[in-house]
Amino acid sequence: MMDFSWPAEDLRYRDDVIRFAKSELNDDIITRDKEGIFSRELWQKCADFGIQGLATPQKFGGRLPEVDILRSVVAMEALGYACKDGGLVLGLNAQMWTVQMSIVLFGTDEQKQKFLPKLTNGEWLGAHALTEAESGSDGFNMTMTAEKKDGGYMLNGEKCLVTLAPIADMAIVFANVNPKLGKWGVSAFLVEKNSAGYEASPVRDKMGLRT
Numbered sequence: 001m002m003d004f005s006w007p008a009e010d011l012r013y014r015d016d017v018i019r020f021a022k023s024e025l026n027d028d029i030i031t032r033d034k035e036g037i038f039s040r041e042l043w044q045k046c047a048d049f050g051i052q053g054l055a056t057p058q059k060f061g062g063r064l065p066e067v068d069i070l071r072s073v074v075a076m077e078a079l080g081y082a083c084k085d086g087g088l089v090l091g092l093n094a095q096m097w098t099v100q101m102s103i104v105l106f107g108t109d110e111q112k113q114k115f116l117p118k119l120t121n122g123e124w125l126g127a128h129a130l131t132e133a134e135s136g137s138d139g140f141n142m143t144m145t146a147e148k149k150d151g152g153y154m155l156n157g158e159k160c161l162v163t164l165a166p167i168a169d170m171a172i173v174f175a176n177v178n179p180k181l182g183k184w185g186v187s188a189f190l191v192e193k194n195s196a197g198y199e200a201s202p203v204r205d206k207m208g209l210r211t
């Protein structure tokens with residue numbers, strides 16, 4: 001018989017996350033929601049507690065030798081339950097699972113060394129930029145192109161609806177290196193915000209997830 005119950009250690013960690021979220025993350029939430037304020041201080045508290053570290057192996061600054069998906073699920077469920085700041089929880093999940101995890105799975109050692117420690121310790125925020133105004137669900141039909149130049153690629157185009165984009169220090173940006181190849185031309189680029197031509201527009205007023 002298979003035992004599907006949660007290991008005691010995971011349940012203890014879930015309780016730790018609930019205690020942490022209730023005591024550290026919920027102050028001033030009404031004001032922050034009304035004014036649409038993202039709290040960098042709370043982001044840092046989460047990093048110091050080890051939340052971002054769940055999506056990074058220890059070698060690059062993470063919590064455990066390897067990313068433990070069950071431990072992470074229990075932690076993110078606990079955060080969703082106890083933290084009233086939905087924008088913060090969305091931002092954490094977006095960075096951890098679409099930026100950190102993508103680098104963990106597909107990055108080179110050099111890329112892991114460069115980006116993961118900073119994303120994990122709270123120093124940097126990362127975004128995952130796929131969506132465009134004319135190609136949401138239909139991501140492979142993106143119009144952003146990447147042209148090979150001396151020393152790298154030049155990306156040309158615009159993304160939208162990207163979580164954390166206005167304040168991100170780096171982004172994984174998807175672009176097509178050869179539109180004739182259709183979806184097979186799509187590739188991912190690690191772009192730092194200080195790259196020439198990189199522009200992030202301010203947050204638009206929106207309903208929900210305002211923090």
Ligand SMILES: Cc1cc2nc3c(=O)[nH]c(=O)nc-3n(C[C@H](O)[C@H](O)[C@H](O)COP(=O)(O)OP(=O)(O)OC[C@H]3O[C@@H](n4cnc5c(N)ncnc54)[C@H](O)[C@@H]3O)c2cc1C
Pocket residue numbers: 094127128129130131133135136137138160161162163164209
């Ligand atoms: C809170 C939030 C955070 C986000 N964060 C990110 C992010 O970090 N990075 C990023 O790149 N994007 C992000 N997005 C964008 C998100 O990925 C897109 O909204 C999503 O891909 C859908 O695209 P769209 O909004 O253009 O809708 P559309 O593609 O226009 O779809 C509209 C509706 O039509 C339906 N539909 C579309 N095509 C078909 C079809 N062929 N058959 C049947 N039904 C269809 C869809 O299911 C949907 O109900 C975010 C969006 C939200 C709301």
